[in-house]
Structures are given as structure tokens and as C-alpha cells.
Amino acid sequence: MAKSKRGHALWNLPSRGRGTCPICQNTRIKLLYPKKKTDGAVVKVCKRCDKAPQTKVDAVLI
Structure with missing residues (x-):
């Protein structure tokens, strides 16, 4: 049976959690993983x- 709630949390994010990856410059890809820079900023x-x-x-x- 299908899972109707799978991915439901992405609906609340802007653009459904998609954008351009700042490292590989890939467009319209899900940006779900936070990486911390050495200066403390989160990407x-x-x-x-x-x-x-x-x-x-x-x-x-x-």
C-alpha cells in the first residue's frame, strides 16, 4: 500500500525544498542536507x- 505522508514535510519548504546546489551548481535539486562551514555558517x-x-x-x- 502507498505511503501518503512520505515527503509531506517538504511541502512547507519554499520551492518544495528545491534549488541550486552551491557546491556542484546542479539546478532544481533537493537541498536537504545542512553542511557547516569553518566560519560557522550553515549551507x-x-x-x-x-x-x-x-x-x-x-x-x-x-
Whole structure:
């Protein structure tokens, strides 16, 4: 049987949680994973970039 509540929390996010990943520049992708920069800022990234090295995360301009 189908799960009707799966992904329901995404409906409350702007653009359903989608945007452009600041690391890989992929467009219309879900940005659900917060990554912390060394200066303390938090950046939301895609699933593939969640495992990116810290140097790439720090290179992101907010």
C-alpha cells in the first residue's frame, strides 16, 4: 500500500525544498542536507555534495 505522508514535510519548504546546489551548481535539486562551514555558517547542499570535502564547502560564497 502507498505511503501518503512520505515527503509531506517538504511541502512547507519554499520551492518544495528545491534549488541550486552551491557546491556542484546542479539546478532544481533537493537541498536537504545542512553542511557547516569553518566560519560557522550553515549551507544546505544536495545528496551528492553531502559527502564533499570540507575545502569545497568552505569555498562556497553565500
